[in-house]
Amino acid sequence: MSIVITGGAGFLGGLVTEALLERGGEEELVSLDLAPSAHTSPRVRSVVGDLADQGVLEEAVGPETTAIIHLAAVLSGGSEDDFDLSMHVNVDGTRALLERARTVSAGADAPLRFVATSSLAVFGGEVPSVVPSSWATQPDSTYGALKAVVELLVNEYSRKGFVDGRVCRLPTISVRPGRPNSAASSFASGIIREPLQGVESVCPVPHDTLMWLSAPRTAVTNLLHALDLPPEDLGSWRVMNIPGLTVSVGEMLETLGRVGGDVARSLVRDEPDARITAIVGSWPGAFEVDDLLERGFVRDESFAQMVQEYVEDHLAAP
Amino acid sequence: MSIVITGGAGFLGGLVTEALLERGGEEELVSLDLAPSAHTSPRVRSVVGDLADQGVLEEAVGPETTAIIHLAAVLSGGSEDDFDLSMHVNVDGTRALLERARTVSAGADAPLRFVATSSLAVFGGEVPSVVPSSWATQPDSTYGALKAVVELLVNEYSRKGFVDGRVCRLPTISVRPGRPNSAASSFASGIIREPLQGVESVCPVPHDTLMWLSAPRTAVTNLLHALDLPPEDLGSWRVMNIPGLTVSVGEMLETLGRVGGDVARSLVRDEPDARITAIVGSWPGAFEVDDLLERGFVRDESFAQMVQEYVEDHLAAP
Ligand SMILES: NC(=O)c1ccc[n+]([C@@H]2O[C@H](COP(=O)([O-])OP(=O)(O)OC[C@H]3O[C@@H](n4cnc5c(N)ncnc54)[C@H](O)[C@@H]3O)[C@@H](O)[C@H]2O)c1
Ligand SMILES: NC(=O)c1ccc[n+]([C@@H]2O[C@H](COP(=O)([O-])OP(=O)(O)OC[C@H]3O[C@@H](n4cnc5c(N)ncnc54)[C@H](O)[C@@H]3O)[C@@H](O)[C@H]2O)c1
Numbered sequence: 001m002s003i004v005i006t007g008g009a010g011f012l013g014g015l016v017t018e019a020l021l022e023r024g025g026e027e028e029l030v031s032l033d034l035a036p037s038a039h040t041s042p043r044v045r046s047v048v049g050d051l052a053d054q055g056v057l058e059e060a061v062g063p064e065t066t067a068i069i070h071l072a073a074v075l076s077g078g079s080e081d082d083f084d085l086s087m088h089v090n091v092d093g094t095r096a097l098l099e100r101a102r103t104v105s106a107g108a109d110a111p112l113r114f115v116a117t118s119s120l121a122v123f124g125g126e127v128p129s130v131v132p133s134s135w136a137t138q139p140d141s142t143y144g145a146l147k148a149v150v151e152l153l154v155n156e157y158s159r160k161g162f163v164d165g166r167v168c169r170l171p172t173i174s175v176r177p178g179r180p181n182s183a184a185s186s187f188a189s190g191i192i193r194e195p196l197q198g199v200e201s202v203c204p205v206p207h208d209t210l211m212w213l214s215a216p217r218t219a220v221t222n223l224l225h226a227l228d229l230p231p232e233d234l235g236s237w238r239v240m241n242i243p244g245l246t247v248s249v250g251e252m253l254e255t256l257g258r259v260g261g262d263v264a265r266s267l268v269r270d271e272p273d274a275r276i277t278a279i280v281g282s283w284p285g286a287f288e289v290d291d292l293l294e295r296g297f298v299r300d301e302s303f304a305q306m307v308q309e310y311v312e313d314h315l316a317a318p
Numbered sequence: 319m320s321i322v323i324t325g326g327a328g329f330l331g332g333l334v335t336e337a338l339l340e341r342g343g344e345e346e347l348v349s350l351d352l353a354p355s356a357h358t359s360p361r362v363r364s365v366v367g368d369l370a371d372q373g374v375l376e377e378a379v380g381p382e383t384t385a386i387i388h389l390a391a392v393l394s395g396g397s398e399d400d401f402d403l404s405m406h407v408n409v410d411g412t413r414a415l416l417e418r419a420r421t422v423s424a425g426a427d428a429p430l431r432f433v434a435t436s437s438l439a440v441f442g443g444e445v446p447s448v449v450p451s452s453w454a455t456q457p458d459s460t461y462g463a464l465k466a467v468v469e470l471l472v473n474e475y476s477r478k479g480f481v482d483g484r485v486c487r488l489p490t491i492s493v494r495p496g497r498p499n500s501a502a503s504s505f506a507s508g509i510i511r512e513p514l515q516g517v518e519s520v521c522p523v524p525h526d527t528l529m530w531l532s533a534p535r536t537a538v539t540n541l542l543h544a545l546d547l548p549p550e551d552l553g554s555w556r557v558m559n560i561p562g563l564t565v566s567v568g569e570m571l572e573t574l575g576r577v578g579g580d581v582a583r584s585l586v587r588d589e590p591d592a593r594i595t596a597i598v599g600s601w602p603g604a605f606e607v608d609d610l611l612e613r614g615f616v617r618d619e620s621f622a623q624m625v626q627e628y629v630e631d632h633l634a635a636p
Contacts, residue, residue: 083478125555126452134444134454137470138555143475149467152455156463160401237443237456 001027002064006051006097007071008044009033011176012117015220016069017044023224032060033072051093057100067227068101068163069114070094076121077182078142087289090146098153102162114154114163115227117170118239120212120283122148131284133241133291140282141184155238166226168235171214172283174252175310184279188213191252192307195267196260196315204273207250210285214244215306216297222297233295243289243299245306255303259311322380324369324415325389327351328360329354329494330435333538334387335362341542346377350378351390360472369411375418385431385545386419386481388412394439395500397461408464416471420480431473432481433545435488436557438530438601449602449610451559461503463629473556484544484552489532489562490601492570493628502597506531509570510625512576514578514633522591525568528603531622532562532617540615545582551613561607563624573621 003020003033007013008031017039020029029044031037036046049056051072061068072093079086094116105111122137135146151167158165176189180201187204188211194201214222224241284294289297300306321338325331326349335357338347347362354364367374369390379386390411397404409592411435423429439462440455455466469485476483494507498519505522506529512519533538540560575583607615618624 107521134456136452136454138452138557139470139474140477140554142478144472145477148470152457152463152466152470156457156460159458159463160460236458239456 001026001066002030002045002062004030004032004045004060004065004068005071006032006060006068006210008037008046009035009071010071011178011217012173012216013071014038015216016071016113016223019217019220019224022246027066028064030060032056045243050089052088052096052157054096054100057096061097061100061104063104063107065101065104065112068097069223069227070097070114073117073147074143075181075183075205076119076141076143076185079146081182083142086142086146090143091149094150094153098157098163102157105163111158111161111164113227114157115163115223116150116165116167116216117223118151119144119149119165120172121170122151122169123284124162124282127282127284130286130288131241132288133237135284137274141279158238159236164231165203165238166229167239168223168226169239169240170219170222170242171212172252173216173219174211174213175307176216177310177314185274188252189248191268192256192310195256195264196307197266199268200269202271203249203253203268204271204276205249205280206272206277207253209249209277209280211247211249211252211280211288212244212283212285213303213306214242214249215309217309218298218300225296225298229295232249240292240297241287243292243297244287245300245303246286247303252303259307260305319344319382319384320348322348322350322378322383322386323389324350324378324386325391326355326364327353328543329496330491330537331389332356333534334389334541337535337538337542345384348378348383350374356471358474368407370406370414372414372418375533379415379418379422381422381425383419383422386415386416386433387541387545388434388559390437391460393499393501394437394461394503396458397464398459399500401460403463404460408461409467412468412471416475416481417513422541423481424435426445429476429479429482429546432475432483433541434468434472434483434485435541436465436469436485437462438490440469440487441602442600445600445602448604448606449559450606451555453602455523459597459620466623474633476556482549483556484543484547486544486560487557488537488540488560489530490527491534492531493625494534495497495628495632502594503601505594506570509567509586510574510628513582513605514629515626516582516585517586518587520589521567521571521586522589522594523598524590524595525571526564527567527595527598529565529567529570529598530562530601530603530605531565531621532560533627535627536616543614543616547613558610558615559605559607561610561615562605562622563618564604565621567609570606570621573625576623577622595599618630
């Protein structure tokens with residue numbers, strides 16, 4: 001038995017692998033990524049290669065596979081810079097993976113569970129202050145458009161019984177470790193992470209901008225909950241707006257001041273960026289999620305706690 | 319100069335070709351279809367072959383092309399029966415065509431106009447009595463799912479400036495000539511067309527079912543209006559819920575009685591079909607379209623007039 005994690009060498013892939021290792025079990029954890037998994041447990045096997053490559057898929061996904069957690073993707077900055085690469089990975093790669101899962105499922109008792117991730121970037125234009133599950137996806141980025149395509153494909157493969165899909169539209173992850181990247185949402189981690197390490201950071205949006213946030217561990221808990229849910233607890237539409245916390249950028253900066261002190265706070269410089277403000281401003285700041293909370297999904301309690309989690313995981317003395 | 323009409327040998331393709339011939343002009347009209355166009359005008363050139371075939375595309379679309387009207391598709395019944403064929407034609411075929419248009423546009427002054435059609439089948443589940451343009455596509459058919467993918471792709475290719483796309487979500491066409499087909503909406507023409515020719519027909523849905531209808535010629539007028547609109551008259555989201563008329567099935571049958579008399583009316587037998595009722599019941603019966611009417615799109619005035627159009631076009635003595 002195995003669980004395949006595409007993008008297993010990435011940020012969320014690493015955390016998902018860790019969480020699956022921690023909860024025990026017998027399954028082999030197969031990381032399918034362009035790079036090998038950082039985990040050294042004997043339970044982890046790395047298949048290194050392109051998601052869209054049939055040979056690579058056959059090496060990773062087989063009759064022993066019980067579930068797929070599909071995280072491999074070209075993210076927002078990369079997708080905007082290279083449309084064709086985003087098509088190749090996000091659309092063709094996902095399709096190849098769905099087809100492989102369909103083939104394997106055809107010989108199994110039940111279709112393979114298939115957890116995929118989507119993003120707030122599927123939304124665009126004007127959005128209401130609290131977005132219902134019936135709100136249209138009218139993306140204005142390549143990343144959002146192709147994630148919306150992925151949602152439709154996973155849902156349709158599920159309706160046909162080819163896979164048992166669950167698509168998680170994740171909130172913006174904060175505080176994400178690592179370096180600033182080209183994503184429009186990069187500042188949502190940067191304005192906390194950099195100052196806490198004594199490094200300057202730029203805030204490109206007005207302080208009243210509302211963000212829909214999830215700490216990394218909370219996102220992973222929700223991904224694994226999506227994996228565990230029995231099919232009868234899912235609606236016929238398999239795409240879920242995963243719970244997050246609504247936090248204004250102003251509140252984020254106040255929290256930074258409380259946790260890191262005046263010095264940290266003073267390292268954030270306001271430098272309005274019209275492009276980022278337009279993109280982030282078209283992302284919903286809140287969703288109707290009561291239904292998902294009832295079905296066992298969770299959200300963070302406060303931004304202070306989210307910052308605390310980052311400090312403990314990445315900055316605390318060992 | 320040429321206008322390419324994919325699906326040019328099909329029902330709407332034939333009418334679009336006719337309308338373009340009637341309005342005059344210099345452009346060659348290129349029909350790209352598995353079958354040759356029925357039109358014999360010297361202005362019409364048929365390219366016979368598969369939309370997804372690169373050689374066929376190169377024969378049809380070139381530097382002389384000024385616009386593409388993309389109608390070729392596997393329709394709802396065929397898509398439900400053969401998922402892979404629907405993927406091949408509706409998704410891969412559309413992508414190949416978009417890529418060809420992108421290549422040609424790269425050498426042109428402005429990106430090629432690209433009119434595509436979508437359908438009410440992109441909607442599913444619960445819908446409000448009047449559907450706004452911000453309502454989510456949560457299809458529960460292969461046809462609907464893959465049309466929703468096409469919408470996203472055409473919109474994204476437009477946002478990137480690869481083509482100048484316009485997607486028309488057409489109402490259900492009634493009265494469509496020809497024979498009953500496997501589409502769930504087939505009855506919306508059948509309950510009028512068959513009885514007017516003395517043939518029995520079955521009504522599979524309750525009489526209070528609301529349909530969103532367009533006569534064939536009105537749909538063609540709107541497709542050509544979508545083609546003609548300057549890009550600045552389009553929103554940034556290029557998908558439009560094309561105006562239709564809300565008519566209950568009961569009103570349709572009354573109109574049949576008035577136009578065709580008691581004999582015609584008595585030829586329609588109620589035979590409830592749960593599957594068709596569920597599908598058609600999940601399609602919106604009305605949309606918010608004021609904005610499109612202001613931008614010059616039109617709709618039929620009455621169902622009686624729509625039936626009259628069918629009688630004149632197909633039953634009247636020559
Ligand atoms: N982090 C967030 O804020 C966030 C929010 C919403 C959704 N998501 C989604 O969650 C998933 C994981 O995100 P992440 O933050 O861990 O991203 P990441 O960039 O850290 O990881 C993505 C991984 O995919 C791999 N990959 C890229 N192309 C590949 C290919 N052709 N074949 C195989 N592997 C390939 C990369 O090597 C990388 O390890 C993505 O699908 C992302 O879109 C993330
Ligand atoms: N008629 C309606 O009620 C309605 C409603 C909404 C949307 N639409 C859309 O309008 C378009 C035209 O519909 P129609 O009613 O004329 O359908 P139709 O079936 O009469 O015509 C479709 C044409 O596409 C051609 N075709 C199929 N596969 C092909 C391929 N691989 N390569 C080239 N050509 C191929 C067929 O040969 C056919 O001539 C379709 O995209 C349909 O989805 C129709």
